[in-house]
Amino acid sequence: MSSVKEYMHDLWSQRDVEVSFTCPHCKNISATWLKVPGDQGEHYEEVFCEYDEDEDAWTVIIRHDEYGWSAELEKAPDVDVTIKVDDTYDDYEEPEPEPDAYGIFRRALADWRSNVRELGTPFGASSRNRMLFVTAYSILEAYLSDAIIGAAVEDVAVQRQMLKLDGLKDKQISLETILDNPDIVKEMVKTTLQGMSFHNLRAVNSICESCFGKPILPRDKDDRALVMKSVDKRHDCVHRNGVDKEGNTHDDLTDDYLQKLGDIFAAMADTLDNAIRDKQAEKFFENLDDDDDPFDKA
Numbered sequence: 545m546s547s548v549k550e551y552m553h554d555l556w557s558q559r560d561v562e563v564s565f566t567c568p569h570c571k572n573i574s575a576t577w578l579k580v581p582g583d584q585g586e587h588y589e590e591v592f593c594e595y596d597e598d599e600d601a602w603t604v605i606i607r608h609d610e611y612g613w614s615a616e617l618e619k620a621p622d623v624d625v626t627i628k629v630d631d632t633y634d635d636y637e638e639p640e641p642e643p644d645a646y647g648i649f650r651r652a653l654a655d656w657r658s659n660v661r662e663l664g665t666p667f668g669a670s671s672r673n674r675m676l677f678v679t680a681y682s683i684l685e686a687y688l689s690d691a692i693i694g695a696a697v698e699d700v701a702v703q704r705q706m707l708k709l710d711g712l713k714d715k716q717i718s719l720e721t722i723l724d725n726p727d728i729v730k731e732m733v734k735t736t737l738q739g740m741s742f743h744n745l746r747a748v749n750s751i752c753e754s755c756f757g758k759p760i761l762p763r764d765k766d767d768r769a770l771v772m773k774s775v776d777k778r779h780d781c782v783h784r785n786g787v788d789k790e791g792n793t794h795d796d797l798t799d800d801y802l803q804k805l806g807d808i809f810a811a812m813a814d815t816l817d818n819a820i821r822d823k824q825a826e827k828f829f830e831n832l833d834d835d836d837d838p839f840d841k842a
Contacts, residue, residue: 560630561613563604567593568620579739580606588618594783645690646817650810652683657806664799673797674781680802681778684809685742688816692751693737695820702823705755706737745775756819760812771808 564575572595580587585608590601603618604625615625656679663672696702742748745761753759762768777794780786786794 561606562628562630563589563591563606563615563625565602565604565617565623565625567595567602568617568623569593570595574602578604578606585609643694645687645694646813648690649683649687649813652686653680653806653810653813656680656683657803660799660802660806664802666798666800667795668798668801669786669793669795670797671786673799673802674786674794676802677774677797677805678778678781680806680809681743681774684813687813688742688748689737689740691813691816691820692742692748692755693734695756695823696737697734699823702755706751708754743775743778745771752816752819756816756823758815758819758822760815760819762808762811767808770804771812774805 558579558581560577561580562575562577564573566572567574570593572593574591574593574595576591578589578591580589587606587608589604589606591604592601602620604615605618606613606615606627608614613627613629615627617623617625656676659679660676664676665672667673696706740747749759749761762771776788777797780788780794781797786797788794
């Protein structure tokens, strides 16, 4: 099997697995989702306990055979490790990205703004505001994913730029592989993007700039700082109940903050949509230039 075939096989065979265990050091429950090869009998993953930051990661041994899945800690085999395997996508073909990603985003953001007005509070530490904050990120991430993947699978020029991504730039494809699957590059790009965390706005910004010619992060330094800091806040709100690593509660998620962040997300989406449309227009006019002039045949 060629390296590319092995790479694609590894991606397609991955399973979403949740492991949880009581940390032997701090006695807190540590749980995390992992992507593991579904066709390997034994697999090792490093899992950090988010409550015990002074200790090294725990090595989790994940085993899979005809009887099912099991897991244990390499250095603490007596600790019970619970493992759950997500079988949701068995025999399920991944749908194509939504064709009207930008329109869906605008409607979803409008509904979100209504929710902020109705449910948001002036108190930035409230659980309501925290949930509204995370919802705004979900709306943006869904749009970025659909828009970028949708543009990539339709445009060879965009795919060519995507080949510079980590995980793709060092891959080489044999002629035999191309014969077996002429769409192998498009599939590799799509699969790599689907494995990306679209709340990593710095990485997304880099992709937009290199592939569509425009960065999407705000040019205003204050707005840019606000949105970049919001990335870590999102992590804390999703995984730490709104508390950072130092134990400080994010108490600045006021309704005004939420509306401001919504404005920034709207501007980012607008920038990306315009950039994708410009790319599509360039391709259209290039195709016109490539056509023979009908009057030359007269």
